[in-house]
Amino acid sequence: MNMDQPTRIIVAGPRGKMGHEAVQLVHETEHFQLAAAVDSKNNGKKVQDLEGMPSEDVLVYDDMEDCLQAVEADVLVDLTTPEVGKKHLELALDYGVRPVVGTTGFSPEDIDRLRQKAEEKEIGAIIAPNFAVGAVLMMKFSQMAAKYFPDVEIIEMHHDNKLDAPSGTAAKTAALINEVRPHKSQGHPDEKEELEGARGAEVDGLRVHSVRLPGLVAHQEVMFGGSSQTLSIRHDSINRKSFMPGVKLAVENVLRVNTLVYGLENIME
Numbered sequence: 141m142n143m144d145q146p147t148r149i150i151v152a153g154p155r156g157k158m159g160h161e162a163v164q165l166v167h168e169t170e171h172f173q174l175a176a177a178v179d180s181k182n183n184g185k186k187v188q189d190l191e192g193m194p195s196e197d198v199l200v201y202d203d204m205e206d207c208l209q210a211v212e213a214d215v216l217v218d219l220t221t222p223e224v225g226k227k228h229l230e231l232a233l234d235y236g237v238r239p240v241v242g243t244t245g246f247s248p249e250d251i252d253r254l255r256q257k258a259e260e261k262e263i264g265a266i267i268a269p270n271f272a273v274g275a276v277l278m279m280k281f282s283q284m285a286a287k288y289f290p291d292v293e294i295i296e297m298h299h300d301n302k303l304d305a306p307s308g309t310a311a312k313t314a315a316l317i318n319e320v321r322p323h324k325s326q327g328h329p330d331e332k333e334e335l336e337g338a339r340g341a342e343v344d345g346l347r348v349h350s351v352r353l354p355g356l357v358a359h360q361e362v363m364f365g366g367s368s369q370t371l372s373i374r375h376d377s378i379n380r381k382s383f384m385p386g387v388k389l390a391v392e393n394v395l396r397v398n399t400l401v402y403g404l405e406n407i408m409e
């Protein structure tokens with residue numbers, strides 16, 4: 141790949157809340173070039189003909205494989221839905237296009253399998269459950285705190301159009317915390333849920349609660365409790381522009397790695 145040439149990018153999900161911002165980011169970034177978009181409809185139209193899109197004279201495909209066969213691209217930015225995102229990531233690897241995936245809903249098994257595939261193909265891939273730098277710091281600070289406060293509950297709060305629960309960020313936070321937290325079942329040993337789900341989902345004894353409300357964007361609070369004290373670590377994305385510097389960083393870095401990287405923290409300086 142010639143690093144002096146602009147990075148040619150396919151955006152999947154261009155009419156979505158995140159995809160729309162991503163098309164705008166590619167349009168505004170000098171060393172990025174939009175190669176095509178993959179949408180669930182609008183096959184054969186130009187991106188610039190979709191409502192609210194910048195003047196990008198490139199084609200929209202309604203099928204990822206058709207797009208990968210027709211278009212020369214370096215990177216796929218996927219911001220679709222959990223099931224679609226998994227298929228797109230696999231196809232991109234098959235065609236030697238490096239995936240940057242913000243789509244959430246990947247299980248640890250999915251990630252292991254896809255990492256193996258990326259390594260077999262010797263190309264980079266990045267799955268980032270949260271592109272906001274502040275959210276990455278919130279996760280890292282939570283991991284630091286968990287060493288000293290093993291009693292912790294995660295409360296993630298999102299808009300009510302979100303398909304997956306818990307959020308990818310909450311799942312990643314729980315995984316990071318459980319790397320350092322001694323296993324512990326929280327709450328009273330005789331605790332009983334009078335209403336199913338009242339104590340949230342359980343990840344190795346740690347509880348995760350998902351709130352869905354109109355008006356919210358993306359928020360997470362990690363609450364720790366210790367003797368006579370509590371600690372809360374909170375991040376709020378109040379606009380989807382908060383994710384775009386992370387998308388840019390991931391596109392730049394996916395060209396330099398030959399494995400699947402899970403989490404923006406692994407590429408942040």
Ligand SMILES: NC(=O)C1=CN([C@@H]2O[C@H](COP(=O)(O)OP(=O)(O)OC[C@H]3O[C@@H](n4cnc5c(N)ncnc54)[C@H](O)[C@@H]3O)[C@@H](O)[C@H]2O)C=CC1
Binds near residue numbers: 153155180219270
């Ligand atoms: N990693 C991160 O920082 C962030 C990740 N997300 C994740 O990104 C994904 C998208 O989120 P939003 O933009 O809020 O959702 P959205 O619902 O606004 O957009 C999803 C888009 O995917 C499109 N789509 C569905 N099937 C498709 C297909 N077969 N081919 C092409 N496009 C298809 C839909 O038409 C829609 O436009 C979700 O999984 C969400 O959890 C959201 C925000 C930040």
Ligand SMILES: O=C(O)C1=N[C@H](C(=O)O)C[C@H](O)C1
Binds near residue numbers: 269299306307308357
């Ligand atoms: O769907 C969203 O909106 C978001 N999804 C990601 C997640 O599941 O963690 C990232 C962010 O929280 C916004």
